[in-house]
Amino acid sequence: MSSTDLPGDRPFVLLATRAEDGPADEEYALFLRYTGLPPERLRRVRLEREPMPAIDLDAVSGVLVGGSPFNASDPLERKSAVQRRVEAEMAQLVAEVVERDAPFLGACYGVGTLGTHLDAPIDGTYAEPISVVEVSLTDAGRDDPLTAGMPATFSAFVGHKEAISALPPSATLLASSPTCPVQMFRLGRNVYATQFHPELDVDGIVTRIHAYAGYGYFGADELDLTLAAVRRAPVTAPSRLLRTFVERYAR
Template sequence: MRVGPESLARHDLVREALPADAFERYSGFVVGGSPFNVTDPASSKSEAQLRLESDLEKIAAAAADSRTAALFTCYGIGVVTRLLGGEVTREHPEPTGATTIELTADGRADALLGDLALRFAALTAHKEGAAAVPPGAVLLATNDGCPVQAYRVGERLYATQFHPESTPRAFTERMAVYRDGGYFPAKDYDVIAARVLRASVTEPPRLLEAFAERFAA
């Protein structure tokens, strides 16, 4: 199932608060990255970041309670992990580009990830990740560099460290925005971008299709 543009709403939570009627207005949420890190010192967090984290926690809590469906990616997995009482750490960063993801036994049996290849390439770029699967979550995907790549809570809350929502071209455009953000040496942008554009990332978008198939009203 493909959800057309007319059925999608894009909301920039960095700039605008979560609408009060969000859970009545939307049947589900896909949360992308952000310019922030969960592990940023509390004293350095702006009002916008604190509000954003609070809004994301509301979405995650609602999905964990089966009041909505949500798929959190990258920065979002940190917010969910912390909400669940897990630890977010900078011990498992991954360089910008494609990495290999492997499904766990639970991942192979999962309603959304189960139809993906056992091993597949996905795009990542992050400074932080979950130290371990948080309480109440089921590990669905892993790799050596960052062991917690995807997990599920209940039946309607999913979180991935990798980016299922981005094409290689869109990823290089995001790289340009964060060129000086410390994710990679700025001088290496062209080399890394060329490597990203050559990457074959056919499986991650199928996760989004499965999410829409299962949860779109």
């Protein structure tokens, strides 16, 4: 289905928080590419620059959340004023999304925002270095309309300092990996989060590796090892989630 074949005309919203223009613009371009949406149907909001505008969930097809340098588990005194504002705005939106079971897909940072809403433990127990990991669908994942038809096990890009260490029973686990038990989950019928990055390709993750070299994701002498780690296996399946999300919820 091409973008011109999608039903309706309501845009999707991409909530972004990357301060660096290079990675931020490439993230938006990747979401455009893998959702298949034209720019007029994927409205980007850069929350690190401006407060979140009012989002009328009845006027949009769905909400997407990109990755973020923010960590929900950081001590409050280490959080900048911008991070605290973004977290408060996201908490208010997520509460409405969950209450209304509105279409939502959060990539990486979505785990932190939804996990915080659930009061789930979020810590560094299952942090993963920037790399490619093998993710496996659960029985529920094989039956879920967003992941149905995906390979039972697939390669995905990861890189995060925190993760949910125990998923509450109100959520449905859809995918897991040996190094991070909660790789994807669902709330209700329409609210999703992935720990892995469905929007990334090799070029995209290489851009981020260089942009965030000093952010503690890997050591100062590990740049070449990290670049090699993301090339160890082809990654093609995760981006299907974005296209399926759009095809399922466009209106």
